[in-house]
Amino acid sequence: MVTTQFDLRKIIRKVIGDRLLVLASNREPYIHVYKEGKISYIRPVGGAVTALDPVMRACGGIWVASGTGAADKKVVNRKDEVRVPPEKPRYLLKRIWLSKEEENGYYFGFSNRAIWPLCHITYTRPVFDESDWQYYKQVNQKFADAIIKEIGNKSAFVWIQDYHLALLAKYLKEKNPNIKTAHFWHIPWPNPEAFRICPKKKEILQGLLANDLLGFHIRYYCNNFMENVNLELEARVDNERTSVVYKGHETLVRSFPISVDFEELSKLSNSKKVKQELVKLEEEFRLNKIEHVIMGLDRIDYTKGIPEKIKAIDRFFEKYPQYKERVVFIQKGALSRIHIETYKNLNDEINDLVEEVNWRHSTDGWAPIIFARRHFSREEISAFYKIADVCLVSPLHDGMNLVAKEYVATKNDLNGVLVLGQFTGAARELEDVVAVNPYDANNFADQIKKAIEMKPEKKKKMMANLRRVVAENNIYKWALKFISELQKI
Ligand code: F6P
Numbered sequence: 001m002v003t004t005q006f007d008l009r010k011i012i013r014k015v016i017g018d019r020l021l022v023l024a025s026n027r028e029p030y031i032h033v034y035k036e037g038k039i040s041y042i043r044p045v046g047g048a049v050t051a052l053d054p055v056m057r058a059c060g061g062i063w064v065a066s067g068t069g070a071a072d073k074k075v076v077n078r079k080d081e082v083r084v085p086p087e088k089p090r091y092l093l094k095r096i097w098l099s100k101e102e103e104n105g106y107y108f109g110f111s112n113r114a115i116w117p118l119c120h121i122t123y124t125r126p127v128f129d130e131s132d133w134q135y136y137k138q139v140n141q142k143f144a145d146a147i148i149k150e151i152g153n154k155s156a157f158v159w160i161q162d163y164h165l166a167l168l169a170k171y172l173k174e175k176n177p178n179i180k181t182a183h184f185w186h187i188p189w190p191n192p193e194a195f196r197i198c199p200k201k202k203e204i205l206q207g208l209l210a211n212d213l214l215g216f217h218i219r220y221y222c223n224n225f226m227e228n229v230n231l232e233l234e235a236r237v238d239n240e241r242t243s244v245v246y247k248g249h250e251t252l253v254r255s256f257p258i259s260v261d262f263e264e265l266s267k268l269s270n271s272k273k274v275k276q277e278l279v280k281l282e283e284e285f286r287l288n289k290i291e292h293v294i295m296g297l298d299r300i301d302y303t304k305g306i307p308e309k310i311k312a313i314d315r316f317f318e319k320y321p322q323y324k325e326r327v328v329f330i331q332k333g334a335l336s337r338i339h340i341e342t343y344k345n346l347n348d349e350i351n352d353l354v355e356e357v358n359w360r361h362s363t364d365g366w367a368p369i370i371f372a373r374r375h376f377s378r379e380e381i382s383a384f385y386k387i388a389d390v391c392l393v394s395p396l397h398d399g400m401n402l403v404a405k406e407y408v409a410t411k412n413d414l415n416g417v418l419v420l421g422q423f424t425g426a427a428r429e430l431e432d433v434v435a436v437n438p439y440d441a442n443n444f445a446d447q448i449k450k451a452i453e454m455k456p457e458k459k460k461k462m463m464a465n466l467r468r469v470v471a472e473n474n475i476y477k478w479a480l481k482f483i484s485e486l487q488k489i
Pocket of ligand 1: 045046049162187337
């Protein structure tokens with residue numbers, strides 16, 4: 001049975017009663033910006049906010065996040081709050097302001113130069129800097145202070161998101177032990193060999209073990225976490241109950257594979273607006289005469305395997321030149337964390353590679369790769385999914401990867417093939433795909449050919465199966481399972 005936002009709303013009220021629901025994440029779900037001199041807003045591309053916005057729309061409450069938009073300060077009230085979604089408000093967004101130094105040390109520094117590469121096994125060396133760590137602690141404390149102020153003397157349930165706020169539960173409970181907290185970790189959790197190099201490993205584990213419930217996408221990350229705790233802390237790891245008791249406090253550790261709002265995406269793809277965008281995009285990127293459009297959609301991040309995809313496309317045209325002028329690969333890349341040198345270098349590497357591969361294979365008026373960097377609206381992205389016969393989702397390592405599920409949710413006509421990397425969390429759930437190892441360019445090229453040449457009946461059958469899985473395990477079911485688990489505390 002498909003879980004809806006109404007089911008979720010009902011269970012939330014039952015489980016958390018009249019406690020205030022507070023969600024905390026680094027990234028905000030709506031960013032106010034100036035567009036042609038007027039205040040407008042954009043929705044960031046990251047997986048966590050995309051998944052959680054429908055949940056908060058359904059449940060109401062307060063979302064606390066760092067305000068980063070140029071016009072963010074202009075739209076908030078005296079308590080730094082604004083009601084969102086802007087066009088039809090359903091919940092409150094409270095913004096926290098970070099100084100340049102805090103943003104640099106906490107966000108670019110400890111979160112993204114240390115924890116991000118530590119948790120993603122992509123052979124990118126983490127950088128542990130003491131001053132970044134001090135800022136990380138300071139900003140986690142700042143979130144805690146703001147939340148405590150917001151809660152006042154009410155009782156509350158705080159739902160913490162991601163790797164930026166590993167110490168938040170500890171700081172909250174130091175001030176008010178009655179607050180219930182749960183933390184969902186949106187990225188992989190590494191094995192003990194990888195994690196043990198972190199100089200702050202004990203503090204991070206202790207911070208997370210202040211939670212009543214701790215969630216990861218898949219069982220494997222839960223097991224890694226529990227093994228790490230076993231090695232690093234004097235704690236009781238209970239593999240039967242899958243929980244950890246540390247200093248007399250129990251934390252349940254559970255897997256909850258995150259998902260998307262299947263129904264909403266499916267409906268959106270049938271809308272008039274998306275159909276109009278589709279026509280515009282086909283014109284803008286001259287896709288009308290192309291037989292097969294292959295697409296990719298990623299933040300520009302070294303975990304996403306973008307150079308590996310380009311190399312696979314290169315190999316594909318090298319091995320199968322009959323597809324020249326008939327196939328185009330269009331990759332949309334949202335610039336990300338560009339103040340970090342590794343990201344800057346990656347961006348340069350991608351530019352050079354695209355240039356090189358296009359030069360090698362292009363013919364009069366045709367080039368194999370279009371690299372599109374501008375911001376695309378949700379309607380445009382939906383239109384791209386509709387256009388694409390094949391979607392390549394092939395990160396080197398990824399907690400879940402929601403692009404894979406979004407593509408499936410959009411393909412109402414069943415006319416598409418998902419080529420999915422085996423190192424994504426999504427690969428554990430989505431079986432009717434063409435699987436790839438992104439490190440193996442030669443086989444990747446063959447798998448692209450297989451996807452393109454797949455018979456329509458097989459394609460339809462596979463997509464129908466995928467759609468059943470994603471429709472059944474939608475974002476509301478994810479949230480419902482997560483919240484229901486709180487009853488066990
Ligand atoms: O889960 C990882 C995550 O927090 C996702 O929300 C998203 O994929 C990405 O990282 C967001 O990155 P940022 O907020 O740094 O742009």
